Amino acid sequence: MAKNVYSVAQVNRYIKNMFTQDFMLARIYVKGEVSNCKYHTSGHIYFSLKDESGAIACVMFAGDRVKGLHFRMQEGQKVIVLGAVSVYERDGRYQLYAKEIVPDGEGDLYLRYERLKKELEEMGMFAPEFKQPIPLYSRKIGVVTAPTGAAVRDIMNITRRRNPFVQLILYPALVQGENAADSIVQGIRTLDEYGVDVMIVGRGGGSIEDLWAFNEEKVARAIFECRTPVISAVGHETDTTIADLVSDRRAPTPSAAAELAVVEYRQLMSGLELYRNQLADRVEQKILQCRQKAEFLRLRLQQASPEYQLREKKQHAADLEDRLRRTMEQKLIERKHTAALYAERLDGMSPLKKLQQGYSYIEDETGRALTGISQTAPGKMLKIHLADGVVAAKTTAVYASGSGRKESDGREDGR
Template sequence: MASIYSVSQVNSYIKNMFVQDFALSRITVRGEVSNCKYHSSGHIYFTLKDKGGTLAAVMFAGQRRTGLRFQMQEGQQVVVTGAVDVYERDGRYELYAKKIEPDGQGGLFERFVRLRGELEEMGMFSPEYKQPIPKYAMQVGVVTAPTGAAIQDIINITSRRNPYVQLVLYPALVQGDGAAESIVAGIHALDELGLDVMIVGRGGGSIEDLWAFNEEIVARAIFECHTPVISAVGHETDVTIADYVADLRAPTPSAAAELAVFDYRQFEEQRMLYERNLVRAMGRRMERLRYQMEQCRLRLRFHDPERQIREKRQLLFNIEERLGQVMEQRMQAAKHRLALSGGRLHGLSPLAKISGGFGFVTYGPGKRLESVRKVQEGDEIEVRVSDGKLTAQVTGTEEAGMPGGSE
């Protein structure tokens, strides 16, 4: 009976054959880079291909530091030096690269570089044409395959960040024949809906898988789109023409959802923080205004017209009282002076003289008779006494000191 071997034994035997083969232990292979992935550990996983086949390859982080002097990209033509060995667990052979050197560029990559240069000369990559991504988008359009991992990632991220955001999916072909036309139709259809922002992309793949996003018609559709566009094609290391033309590039579809959909929980927390700060600020302002109002009230009370009127009335009363006192004093003084003057005048009054037995003699039209020479014999005179007057006729005159005069 023939021997029966386990899978591990077979893989180990094959591995041993590869190890013993001198040609495979030090081999140089030329091919086009495809499915290039830079792992977080520092390893690089890629595939070398030509028209006849493909060869899986890997360069570990330790070899990368000395064996790779450039950034590998999809479609590059490279020369890889290393060893072909079997990975026993999976039973597949790989090229373990020790040194990688560029050897020209593959056909697709040459097309990529040429179209990128042409569109750049047209100004389609210029920053001044980039539209800002709205901070609080509520309607987000998505142009991608309806069953791929990309749309699931976008839905999951959106549901977690903001369940109130509406996603509008245009199910498009993202690779193969007619993919570019399908993507363009999706961009035009969603642009007519007037959405807040649009995500255009797909999951990772080789340069051939992503080539639809390198077509000129897709680039022009994104450039002419009125809705801000976020490109999300492949993985972080995958770069397409759509990434250059889009208003914003996201490294992955998940990252595109993060950029397009604002975090509602964080928004609410920030809003509540602003509300609390606003309430505190308003409270402090109200306190200041109350204090200012109290100060104004006190000043108004000090300058109160009614209070001023009362003060003026009191001042007027005091002035009036003082004026009355001054007038009374002046009246008393005037009365006293008048009394003194009246007394002196009374002492000089003819009536006072008359009351003492004297009379006041007038002649003619009430003229005082001061001399005997003023009258002649036969003239009438009047004599005023204390209780009336007498009318008399001059019967004779005699000058004093001149005896013997006529009577």
């Protein structure tokens, strides 16, 4: 028994890796007749491609159908499938995983489309840095499309509804047939020279043959070289042309292109009203600030004038005079009050006041006021001053205060 034994899953995985690493099988075009075509509820499509010599199982996942399939496949229909060949590991069978499918009659055009797309992409014509911004407020809009048909009617209706003041300038171009590409190029260059604000280039939906003029290199270069921003609106949302890739903005439909190019009038007026109110508020605020500054400068100028300075000095002198007068009056009142208090106190200390209260004072014969008993003696004459007059008296005896002892009565013992 051999040493290296592999499981079925390992073998299938190994074979799948071999398929994955094969450059040719990673991106391959396969032509054949559709057989056993089934549209699953999940959105996937399961079918086979066959010819007179063999068949290959195919699957197209729902996520690839949006961009890769623009028609409904029928049994027996001949198609060209772009995809990758790989192994479905669970069943151990290989199959073609489809990315894009076109009818066999359109196969040559599709291959030309892919080659031109790759060439222009390598030249950088799809690069974001070359995209011009679409003006927000366009007044003149150029339109390159057929003069009749749904596309021009949709653009006119949307424009009229959104902003009736926008001017549409139509270049009636051929959008299908042998001379369509030259007509579209001439329309783009004419409107670019005319000086419109933005340009819509497009047409309604159709087959790849109908839309082929918008896949021509001359149209792509005219759009790329245009100084005016270009909005492409070719076919339906699922159609993608070279013109869509090189234009400044791609719209899924002509109606959507008109909505991109034309700002809604009511929205514009609402924005203008908002700006008007903001501007009025700022102007009013600025006027108020200027008035306040003018008043401040007027006061500064007024205060700097000699007349104002003299008036201020006079007022200051008058204030000082008034303060001095009030201070002096207050001081005078205080002094009067103090003098009255002192007078009252002096009056209370006056000898005459004491005499009126029943007190008296005594003088000796020489007029000296007596302050003690030692200053007199019995027989001495005294003057007793009372409130209403003087009493002449003679000392008959002298007594010490509180003792009751006679000091002298003026007579000798035995007399």
